[in-house]
Amino acid sequence: MLEKIRAELPELSISEVSYPERGYHLAMDAGREQILKVVGFFDKNGFYLEDLFCVDYVEYLELVYFFNNHCGLFRVKTVVRLEPDKPTAPTISDIYAIAHWYEREIHEFFGVYFENHPNLAYLFLHDGLDSYPLRKGTVKVPEEDRKLLGSGAYKESEDTFFVNLGPQHPSTHGVLRVVIKMDGEYILSAEPMLGYLHRMHEKMAENRNYAQFLPNPGRMDYLSALNFNLAYVETVEKISGIIVPERAQYIRTITCELNRISSHLLWLGAFLADLGGLTPFLYAFDDRENILDILEGVTGSRLTYSYFRFGGLFNDVDEKFADGTRAFLERMWKRLDIYDQLITKNVIFINRTKGVGILERDMVRKFGCSGPVIRGSGVPFDMRKLEPYAAYQHTDFEIPVAQNGDILDRYMIRVKEIETSLRIIGSALEKLPAGPFNAEKVPKKLKPPKGDVYHTVESPRGQLGVYLVSDGSETPHRMRWRVPSYSNLMTFPFLAQGVLIADAVAILGSLDLVIPEIDR
Amino acid sequence: MIDQIIDIIGVLNIRVAIGLANVLGLITISAMVLTWAERKVAGHMQRRIAAKEVGPFGLIQPVADVIKLLGKEMLTPADVEKPLYYLGPILIFVPVLVSFVVIPFDARLQVMDVNVGILVILAFSSLSVLSILIAGWGSNNKYSLIGSIRSVAQNIAYEIPLLLSLLAVVFMSNSLSMKEIVEAQNDVWYVFKQPIAFLIFFIACVAETNRTPFDLPEGESELVAGYHTEYSGMRFALFFLAEYTSMLIVSAVATTLFLGGYKGPVLPGVVWFLGKTYFLVFLMLWFRWTFPRVRFDQLLNFSWKILMPLSFLNLIATGALLKL
Numbered sequence A: 001m002l003e004k005i006r007a008e009l010p011e012l013s014i015s016e017v018s019y020p021e022r023g024y025h026l027a028m029d030a031g032r033e034q035i036l037k038v039v040g041f042f043d044k045n046g047f048y049l050e051d052l053f054c055v056d057y058v059e060y061l062e063l064v065y066f067f068n069n070h071c072g073l074f075r076v077k078t079v080v081r082l083e084p085d086k087p088t089a090p091t092i093s094d095i096y097a098i099a100h101w102y103e104r105e106i107h108e109f110f111g112v113y114f115e116n117h118p119n120l121a122y123l124f125l126h127d128g129l130d131s132y133p134l135r136k137g138t139v140k141v142p143e144e145d146r147k148l149l150g151s152g153a154y155k156e157s158e159d160t161f162f163v164n165l166g167p168q169h170p171s172t173h174g175v176l177r178v179v180i181k182m183d184g185e186y187i188l189s190a191e192p193m194l195g196y197l198h199r200m201h202e203k204m205a206e207n208r209n210y211a212q213f214l215p216n217p218g219r220m221d222y223l224s225a226l227n228f229n230l231a232y233v234e235t236v237e238k239i240s241g242i243i244v245p246e247r248a249q250y251i252r253t254i255t256c257e258l259n260r261i262s263s264h265l266l267w268l269g270a271f272l273a274d275l276g277g278l279t280p281f282l283y284a285f286d287d288r289e290n291i292l293d294i295l296e297g298v299t300g301s302r303l304t305y306s307y308f309r310f311g312g313l314f315n316d317v318d319e320k321f322a323d324g325t326r327a328f329l330e331r332m333w334k335r336l337d338i339y340d341q342l343i344t345k346n347v348i349f350i351n352r353t354k355g356v357g358i359l360e361r362d363m364v365r366k367f368g369c370s371g372p373v374i375r376g377s378g379v380p381f382d383m384r385k386l387e388p389y390a391a392y393q394h395t396d397f398e399i400p401v402a403q404n405g406d407i408l409d410r411y412m413i414r415v416k417e418i419e420t421s422l423r424i425i426g427s428a429l430e431k432l433p434a435g436p437f438n439a440e441k442v443p444k445k446l447k448p449p450k451g452d453v454y455h456t457v458e459s460p461r462g463q464l465g466v467y468l469v470s471d472g473s474e475t476p477h478r479m480r481w482r483v484p485s486y487s488n489l490m491t492f493p494f495l496a497q498g499v500l501i502a503d504a505v506a507i508l509g510s511l512d513l514v515i516p517e518i519d520r
Numbered sequence B: 001m002i003d004q005i006i007d008i009i010g011v012l013n014i015r016v017a018i019g020l021a022n023v024l025g026l027i028t029i030s031a032m033v034l035t036w037a038e039r040k041v042a043g044h045m046q047r048r049i050a051a052k053e054v055g056p057f058g059l060i061q062p063v064a065d066v067i068k069l070l071g072k073e074m075l076t077p078a079d080v081e082k083p084l085y086y087l088g089p090i091l092i093f094v095p096v097l098v099s100f101v102v103i104p105f106d107a108r109l110q111v112m113d114v115n116v117g118i119l120v121i122l123a124f125s126s127l128s129v130l131s132i133l134i135a136g137w138g139s140n141n142k143y144s145l146i147g148s149i150r151s152v153a154q155n156i157a158y159e160i161p162l163l164l165s166l167l168a169v170v171f172m173s174n175s176l177s178m179k180e181i182v183e184a185q186n187d188v189w190y191v192f193k194q195p196i197a198f199l200i201f202f203i204a205c206v207a208e209t210n211r212t213p214f215d216l217p218e219g220e221s222e223l224v225a226g227y228h229t230e231y232s233g234m235r236f237a238l239f240f241l242a243e244y245t246s247m248l249i250v251s252a253v254a255t256t257l258f259l260g261g262y263k264g265p266v267l268p269g270v271v272w273f274l275g276k277t278y279f280l281v282f283l284m285l286w287f288r289w290t291f292p293r294v295r296f297d298q299l300l301n302f303s304w305k306i307l308m309p310l311s312f313l314n315l316i317a318t319g320a321l322l323k324l
Helices: A002-008 A035-044 A099-110 A201-206 A215-220 A225-240 A246-274 A279-299 A319-344 A347-353 A361-367 A407-431 A484-490 A492-496 A501-510 A515-519 B002-045 B061-071 B082-091 B094-102 B117-125 B128-138 B142-173 B178-184 B195-208 B233-258 B269-288 B296-323
Strands: A013-016 A026-030 A047-056 A061-069 A076-082 A088-090 A113-115 A161-165 A177-183 A186-193 A451-459 A462-470 A476-482
Touching (some): A002 A026, A035 A047, A035 A061, A035 A076, A035 A088, A047 A099, A047 A462, A047 A476, A061 A462, A076 A088, A099 A113, A099 A484, A161 B142, A177 A501, A186 A492, A186 A501, A201 A476, A215 A225, A215 A515, A225 A246, A225 A462, A246 A407, A246 A501, A279 A319, A319 A407, A347 A407, A361 A484, A407 A501, A462 A484, A484 A492, A484 A515, A492 A501, B002 B094, B002 B269, B061 B233, B082 B128, B082 B233, B094 B117, B094 B233, B117 B142, B117 B233, B128 B233, B142 B233, B142 B296, B178 B233, B195 B233, B195 B269, B195 B296, B233 B269
Parallel strands (some): A026 A076
Antiparallel strands (some): A013 A026, A047 A061, A061 A076, A161 A177, A177 A186
């Protein structure tokens, strides 16, 4: 691949970096003029846009494009430097659909204008804001930009009307608002409005030291707090070079998988409630309760655990945890049969989900989807296999993949993932080594060396990436969160076009969105 | 001559008045018991205990609920069509009430034996959709409007198979009077002679009463609460209770027409009648806590493409067999 890049993009300065240390393979410097060519090259070669964001280095702004491959892992970081006052860049939203939102986000947080972008309206922020929040130092929002704040007015015609699906609606699970233009029961267009739970975690990270930020990631995705916690902790460990003991790795794997099952179970219940079947909700919560009890025993909390520490864990697990987990595994295998009979074999359920909301293979790439959404469309893309972290390389598991990309497939994938997780937990519990659960000599106040690092884990909703820039001080210079639901939600306007409102609700449910994670 | 007529009318009126009062009491109490039953059934199907604190087995819970709802503010949103908005919840009770008049609870326990009993029930049960439409339109809310329009489309679609399946029974009994139909089932219940008609009738009933899997007019995951989104307090409670009363009436009609009404050995007729009725109601509760919701086009397709041809065929076959 490297030769091909060198051959086709000769004018770029390309440097290879150490993947284990930095989390990406190649770093490229592109100019403003070349970026379109670079993006076109990666698009042609089947790469997807993993992340697009901006970093403020005071003297200059840096647009960072992460490209990655779905089959073999090959992560390329491409950088474009911009002038700090009146920064402009060409839009790539016509090449990668997901860039549409990434660029809007960069525009509202950094004030970078993207030429020819179809709609640079603010995505998250509210009307009262007068400066760009993620810039270092105060940069005022110019008057013409402030007009973009808030949402536009909607014109109803005689045949069509607008419906606000949310922010208070039973099936948006949180405070997502989707403005839907409808013709009778059919949806003409849907536009998600974000920002109702925006808390600016990325800015918070820049204002506190590494240990102080520990509880925050769990608040982003409260349904898989451990996975988010793990992503953050491992990123910091990677940049500081902390070696985590084996036992801690295994326990991290087990608890994360338990968390994944609980997240999938909650999704299962809520999704069926979206379809009108209320009983599976209670069944799923019954099982989820078991997991919460087990995790409460070791972490002390039931939802937003901050269980992992730099270099290890908050405390060691005991026999009670192991026994409880084993009992849960035994119980859960039997329960899966019940779900199978109650849901999977139900004719109404199959009629509602089969062939609805189909995501094509090429589309998932353009949108940068991940997790069960992409695996439902036939791409075996799982960070646990591609970029093994914690103790996943020591456990034996298969990635379930389905081919049709419809709602039923996404459902089946998640149910099979529960089985996969059960297997992982089982084998990790067997192999659980003895030894210390914390690395020695981790300083109270971490000061990672200067540099940047990218790290991803597989959250229940997909690929969760953290990009961290350290300037050698106690606080991060920039911390960027690439969240899975964000790109999965972006597909919704395209999936919802021309379907019935009942299908739209089912599609929205099948994407498994957690809104605070999208809003951050 | 005139005196006699006045006498008859007077007697009739008093009979009807007393009957209506009793029916009203029965409906209200039944609906309240059914809300309790629904909670209990749902609870046990979902591996939980359900209401148990208020009274023995939580039996007084509906009373507590009603008292609570009475105390709630009846909010009237600013932009509603006030006359229609107020009329909706009241109107929804009338058809149910009238329908019960012609139902025979026992051989001699019936408010009025009208010789066109089935027609009365069909005519009045179609009216309930009107009040849903009024409520949905009057609420001036998009979700309500969609919900009520769904309800109209759904009722039109399911009324026809319902009617056709009933006609098969009428063919066999040669009567439209509810009581005579029951008497005609002295030997064998019609459910055994007309299983397809019963099945179609019951499915159509579930759809008519807007119960899961056909609860599209109020499907909460799509339309928040459908046609009663804007109603609160006791007005909402009226819609809520109306759902249970309409379940009761369709089950009572099904019992009368297919399950031999009050007929049954040993026990008094009323017990048999109510027992069968509540069994059918329980089936509906069971459906609700087992099935997810169908989609709207699937719902209509099911009626127009499957139920309706099937009920036609059934009717033709019945007519042919009877003539042969």
